[in-house]
Amino acid sequence: MKRSIYLLPAAVVILIIAFSAIFVVDEREKxxxxxxxxVVSVKEDxxxxxxxxxxxxxxxYDDRILSRDIDPLEVTPSDDRRLVVDAFARFRIVDVRQFRQAVGPGGITAAEQRLDLILRSELREVLGSVSSxxxxxEDRAALMLRIATGxxxxxxxxxxxxxxxxxxRTDLPPQNLDATFARMxxxxxxEAADEIARGEEAAQRIRALADRTVIELTSDAGREAEIARGEADARRNNIFAEAFSGDPEFFEFYRSLTAYSRALQSNNSxxxxxxxxxxxxxxKSDGGSGATPQVPADDAIALPEAEEGSSEVEAEPSRTLVPLESAPSDDQPAQDDAPVLEGASIGN
Structure with a gap:
């Protein structure tokens, strides 16, 4: 009975020791x-x-690819134009024995701190040798490869x-942004002023060409109009000449009626x-006695209208003639032996 009491704790201790001697290596770890x-041994499988x-x-230790963000770093390229660079690196532990010896018990935290120093140094060296x-x-990819290789x-x-x-990211420092934006x-x-100037110059050329075209077209149209007007006047003169030569008495009668139509207007003159x-x-009367003829007031003589385009005011279709011996008006004194024709206007 006493033996069984001692065997149970011993078995428990043995099991604990046996389990403590066994460990499992995950496929994502070393x-x-x-x-x-x-360091006694390394278990990678x-x-x-x-x-x-x-x-x-x-x-x-983690056997996967790890990433490390580097704090923003201010670098000065070869053109003395400061830039703030934000970078990150991807790395992997390939030799855990050497890793343990290099970083000690600090593990991955100490390794990341030392890795930051290495990367910041390479960033300053590579980016400081080129211009901003x-x-x-597009040469940025080649620069990143140089940093990774170093x-x-x-x-x-x-x-x-x-x-x-x-x-x-690659940005300008905050204190340089305002100056850079002002320069931009x-x-x-x-550039906008240059474009506006070139546009105004082109507009002036087009406007001058249009004005010249207008003047040329107007001149040609005026010349053709004058030629057409001269030809029309010539044809009209020929028609009048033929009409006059055909019946001179009727032609003179027609001209007199036209003069009456233009002179005898309805204005108060x-x-x-x-x-x-x-x-x-x-x-005048046919007797030739020289007496002033009387024209009935109720008889209307139809006078021909003035020619189209004349500067005279067009005559009305008909006009009533009054006796020529009518007394002069109060506004116009009578002249010696000169009849006054009331209601008539002086032609232009």
């Missing part, structure tokens, strides 16, 4: 077996592994492999003429 702080209980301890335009151009040599001493280095605005305003004036040849 294990480092330490004995009193000294996933599965079960064994160690001495109470004497040895196991430290696990190169950093902001950092690999130093990071290998830590048992770390640098996979890649990338520049996330000035450049854009200058007075026409003063001599009784034996040729203007009244067709208004």
């Amino acid at each position: 294990a480092l077996v330490l004995q009193f702080g000294r 996933p599965g079960l592994a064994f160690k001495l209980p109470l004497v040895q301890e196991v430290v696990f 335009n190169d950093i902001l151009s 950092a690999r040599a130093e990071a290998s001493a830590l048992g770390i492999q640098i996979i890649d280095v990338r520049l996330k 605005r000035a450049e854009r305003e200058r 007075t026409l003063v003429l001599s009784p034996d004036s040729e203007f009244f040849d067709y208004l």
